[in-house]
Each structure stands twice: as structure tokens, then as C-alpha cells.
Amino acid sequence: MLYKHSRHSILTLLITSALYGAPAITGAEDAITIYSSAQPGSISPSSYRPVPGRHIGNYNIPGYAVIKSTQQYKLSEGLNRVEVNNVAALIDPTTVSFMSLTDPEAHVVEQNYQFDLVSQQKLLQRYLGRNITVEQELGNDTNIIKGKLVSAMGGLVLEDERGNVYSINSYRNIKFPSLPGGLRTRPTLVWDLKANKGGKHDIELSYQTEGVTWWSDYNIAYSEEDKCQLDLSAWVSIINQSGTSYENAKLKLIAGDVNRAKAPSAIRSSQVMYEKAAMADSTGFEEKSFFEYHLYTLGRPATLPDNSTKQLELFPSVNAINCDKELVFDASNHYGFSGLNTNQNYGQKSEGDVNVYLRFNNSEDNNMGIPLPAGRIRVNQKDSDGSMEFIGEDIIDHTPKDEDVLIKVGNSFDIKGERTQTDYRVNTKSRTMSESFEITLSNHKTENVQVVIREKLYRWSQWEIKSNSHEFSKQDARHIHFNVNVPASGELKVNYTVNYRW
Incomplete structure (x- = not known):
């Protein structure tokens, strides 16, 4: 059946979805600890900065993160189905840990990780033999064709209620009545969990995800006017291409060589954006020894948007280093x-x-005494006209104090x-x-x-x-x-x- 509309009609793809399961009734409180497996200085800017005409990020981010998220859910006594749809797309489902802080005996009976995400091609496959609406431009008008989708190979083939068959090779828009079951708009953990008591439950979820890493960069201002002296500043860069954002999260960085069992690499793509953040000294990183590593904890919440790079000051600038x-x-x-x-x-x-x-x-005697994570170190020297000129760079390994x-x-x-x-x-x-x-x-x-x-x-x-x-x-x-x-x-x-x- 054909309808005519003005070419200035607002055309949209309409999808109606019904969610099931126990929804979260409060926002998540996130904590993220990031581990880097990158060689110092090995991450190219092309892996995280936008490229004109392209929207592809790095395929293999050398690092990972442990995410801990606490949310409140309303559960019934007995068996419940809970959906967690704000997890990272690159989650390792085998690392998921569940704990109810309200009912320690509550436990997950079954877990499913559903990542069959919505796309036009998947919608067309699911709607074979079902009715859809196709909008097609004809001159200044828009023709609307309604009918049963017969084929989606090399174009669309529709059969209307009168038995007329339409072969459509170009169209402006497709309208689907609803979202088919099994398709998700974002990766989702689905739990069947058993609770001994009903009511509001504070649930703590932790897992590992790929697509996150960090590294450090150092900048030196070198002077030899009276004697050899340095001013040193340090920055931490964080890439998040994990498939989700972390809002106002507690941020920690692990410096050291943490052993992991090797796993097959996966190919991924993502869009990127760039963000730079400065911070006050009172909310900077606090460093401490942790196991055989060093742990850096940011003194304020940090937001890590998906597909972004953030820069934070590792420690305040140190001057007059001999x-x-x-x-x-x-x-x-x-x-x-x-x-x-x-x-x-x-x-x-x-x-x-x-x-x-x-x-x-x-050493502390030299105004330092700070454990330095591995990274690239750039050296600049002030010219007679006052400008800072780049004179060289190198890579340093993890360097303890003294x-x-x-x-x-x-x-x-x-x-x-x-x-x-x-x-x-x-x-x-x-x-x-x-x-x-x-x-x-x-x-x-x-x-x-x-x-x-x-x-x-x-x-x-x-x-x-x-x-x-x-x-x-x-x-x-x-x-x-x-x-x-x-x-x-x-x-x-x-x-x-x-x-x-x-």
C-alpha cells in the first residue's frame, strides 16, 4: 500500500522495547583499578586521537581494568531475574563476582552475558516473514510501502496484503514495530539469583574488562646556567575504549609487572575523543606500596567517558633537581x-x-624520592629568548626511590x-x-x-x-x-x- 508525505516529514527509525527483570533503583557507585601491559612509550597517538574522515580507534589496547560497581536493586524473596546493562562491552564474563551486601547468602544461580546488539541487518533478519514499513523517496514526495518482508538479500523484497511484491533497492528509512527478543541495545549481564529476603539490596559487582590502559609521561625543563639542574613534571594518560563510561569513579592505577595468563587477542574498533583534565594538589594521586607493586589512588572521583583519553597530573612539579x-x-x-x-x-x-x-x-636529598612508573621522558631547555626548546627524549623503566x-x-x-x-x-x-x-x-x-x-x-x-x-x-x-x-x-x-x- 502506498502513501504520500511531504519530503520535509521527520523520518525516524522507531523501536519499542520492553525490559524485564529487576531494575536498579539507584545509580552505580563505581571504582576502577587500571593495569597497563604496554611497553613504556609504545602507545602511538594514532591509537587514541581522532583522525579526520575516520572514526576508528586502536584495535588492541594494551591493558585492562578491574571494575567494582555497587547498585541498589529491589528483589523479591526467592528467585529473581536481574539485568545489569551498564557493564563494559569488553567484559570478561568469567571474572564476574557477585555479592549482596544486604543478604550475604544471596547468590547467582545462573548468569548469561547477552551481547547480540541491535543493527539494521540483524533487525531485517529477525523480521523475515513479518510486517515492516519502508519509506522511499520519489521526487519531492515520500512513498510508504507496508508489507511482509520476504527477503533482505541484495535489497528488500516486500509483499503487501493484496499479494503485490515490491523489490526495493534504495530507501530512506525502515520502521519496525518493536524490538525482537534477544537483541540488546547494549551488552547486558542477566542473572537468575536467589534471595533469602525481599526488599532493597545493595549489590556489589566486580569484573575485569579489556580496552583500558594507562601510561605516564614526564617533562623536564633542563638548565645549565649555574650547574646541571632539572624541573620535572609528570602526567598520567588513561585510555578508555571498554564500551562503557565510568561516572565519578574512584580511580586507582597499578604500577608494576602483574602476571596474567595469556589469552587470544580480539579485534575491536571504536570511536575516540580526547579530554585533558588538570587537578589541584589536594586531590592528586596518593602513592603507596601494594604487594610487590605500587598503587596510585586519585584523591577525588574521576569520570572516564567511553572512547576517550584523559590526562591527570601524577604529582606536582618538582624543581631544582641536581x-x-x-x-x-x-x-x-x-x-x-x-x-x-x-x-x-x-x-x-x-x-x-x-x-x-x-x-x-x-632521592629525597635531591628533592625527589618518588617511585616513578615506566614511561616516556621528554627534555626541554630554555633558549636565550625565553622559549622552551625540545632537545631529546628517552624511555625509563619503573624506577624506585633512591x-x-x-x-x-x-x-x-x-x-x-x-x-x-x-x-x-x-x-x-x-x-x-x-x-x-x-x-x-x-x-x-x-x-x-x-x-x-x-x-x-x-x-x-x-x-x-x-x-x-x-x-x-x-x-x-x-x-x-x-x-x-x-x-x-x-x-x-x-x-x-x-x-x-x-
Whole structure:
């Protein structure tokens, strides 16, 4: 049957749904503890910031969260059906824990996780053989076709009450009388639970969900006007792509390597939005040891919208941290140890840059003493015009208090190095080997510089320095250091000979 309407009619998809089960009579009180399995600095901004023309987020968020939610339900004595439809879409149903704070003996008899979500294609499949209404544009008018849906393959085929058959390849809208049973507008936990007494029950639900992670970022303002000093600020970024939002939740972050049994990965997509939040010191994160990890608890409720990234201050900025700038020439670093090596051509000559590091001690005496979660650390320095310029970044691992933090900033422009083999002898009968090197450092600066020459003794494990032009220190079973002063606009040569025996 055909009807005509103005093209300016408001056309909508109408779905009527009847819910069953005991509804919640109060809003949820949420608490969320987030665990990260991401490698420090590994999360690309493309995983959480919007991309023009696309609405796809990251497929695999490296982390998870434990959600605890308390809601009040009205239950009857005996068997009840309870629907919880505000759970995360990426919930692991096997981790669900139920507890009635009102009736501790109440328990779940059966649990179903229903995630067959509504879509146009699923509605059409469910309405095969049933009546629907299709709205189709014809010029300035809209034709309405009512009839039984015969097919939804490659278009729609309808049969009206007179037996006329319509093949519809394009349409403006479809009207369904009601929502078929079994389809959900959002993922839902359905419980059959037994209560020993009726009335209002405070029910605590906890579960694990994927699609949530966190990481830390550090920003340093470096100064060498009087001496090497740093100002350090720290931020926490949180991604929530779990499929639900958490309103005014108690937020906790776990820092440490928590072991989990490996599970197959799932492919997911989501839309994203970006949010940044600052906070007052009095409501910041409180840190404490927890088991063999560190726990950071936010001092105020936090809202984590679905498909969002939030940034929070990890701790207030720390100023005047004493540091050391270290220049290191490590031309032998890329030569590996794989057993006895008597190949004379191995490591004969190499040129390299002099690496620049910043080191500071994470102690209370140095205005720190704060456990630092792993993350990316960016270094900036103030120019003479007052602007802050980026000079390098590095990744730090979880760093407890009283440990050193070492940051590789970059390579020196004005200092170069060269490493040359000057002698090599091997005697297979006596099982001995001797090798000599000359290391040349060139300084194009107008002031003297201190440089650490780091040498790896990679040919065999039993070695002895036979001769050396400068003092050295043994660092471990494979490395020695020469700490030398290179003159301004000049060069310095270091020579040594190492004997190996096997």
C-alpha cells in the first residue's frame, strides 16, 4: 500500500522495547583499578586521537581494568531475574563476582552475558516473514510501502496484503514495530539469583574488562646556567575504549609487572575523543606500596567517558633537581659476544657519535624520592629568548626511590670519536690472543669536555688489560671505562692492549 508525505516529514527509525527483570533503583557507585601491559612509550597517538574522515580507534589496547560497581536493586524473596546493562562491552564474563551486601547468602544461580546488539541487518533478519514499513523517496514526495518482508538479500523484497511484491533497492528509512527478543541495545549481564529476603539490596559487582590502559609521561625543563639542574613534571594518560563510561569513579592505577595468563587477542574498533583534565594538589594521586607493586589512588572521583583519553597530573612539579650531564663514546657497543672470537677483521675500525646523557638520583636529598612508573621522558631547555626548546627524549623503566634515572638525550654535534685496531696476535697452541686499540676523540668546542670511553671486551670472557695510556675502571665482566678530559679545539688519543686466554 502506498502513501504520500511531504519530503520535509521527520523520518525516524522507531523501536519499542520492553525490559524485564529487576531494575536498579539507584545509580552505580563505581571504582576502577587500571593495569597497563604496554611497553613504556609504545602507545602511538594514532591509537587514541581522532583522525579526520575516520572514526576508528586502536584495535588492541594494551591493558585492562578491574571494575567494582555497587547498585541498589529491589528483589523479591526467592528467585529473581536481574539485568545489569551498564557493564563494559569488553567484559570478561568469567571474572564476574557477585555479592549482596544486604543478604550475604544471596547468590547467582545462573548468569548469561547477552551481547547480540541491535543493527539494521540483524533487525531485517529477525523480521523475515513479518510486517515492516519502508519509506522511499520519489521526487519531492515520500512513498510508504507496508508489507511482509520476504527477503533482505541484495535489497528488500516486500509483499503487501493484496499479494503485490515490491523489490526495493534504495530507501530512506525502515520502521519496525518493536524490538525482537534477544537483541540488546547494549551488552547486558542477566542473572537468575536467589534471595533469602525481599526488599532493597545493595549489590556489589566486580569484573575485569579489556580496552583500558594507562601510561605516564614526564617533562623536564633542563638548565645549565649555574650547574646541571632539572624541573620535572609528570602526567598520567588513561585510555578508555571498554564500551562503557565510568561516572565519578574512584580511580586507582597499578604500577608494576602483574602476571596474567595469556589469552587470544580480539579485534575491536571504536570511536575516540580526547579530554585533558588538570587537578589541584589536594586531590592528586596518593602513592603507596601494594604487594610487590605500587598503587596510585586519585584523591577525588574521576569520570572516564567511553572512547576517550584523559590526562591527570601524577604529582606536582618538582624543581631544582641536581643532575649530571655525561658524554659517552661507545663505539664497541654493537659488537656482540657469542663465544670465542679469533677473527681479526671483527671490530677493526669504527667511527661513532658521542652520546649525551642526563643522570639524576631519585632521592629525597635531591628533592625527589618518588617511585616513578615506566614511561616516556621528554627534555626541554630554555633558549636565550625565553622559549622552551625540545632537545631529546628517552624511555625509563619503573624506577624506585633512591635509584638513578639515566636519560639518553641525543648525540653531541661537536664531539666525534674513532676506534682503530692497531695490533692483533693469536696463538692457538698456547690459547692466547692479544689485541690493541687506539681511540681518538676530537673536540670542536671552545671549552674542555669530560668524556667516558666505554669499551666492550667481546672476544672472550677471560681477559686482562696488559697496557693502557690512561686510567680505567672495570664496570663488569665485559666492560671497562676510561674517564678522560678532551681539550678545547683539540683531540685526545687513548691506547690500550688486552690479553685473552682460553
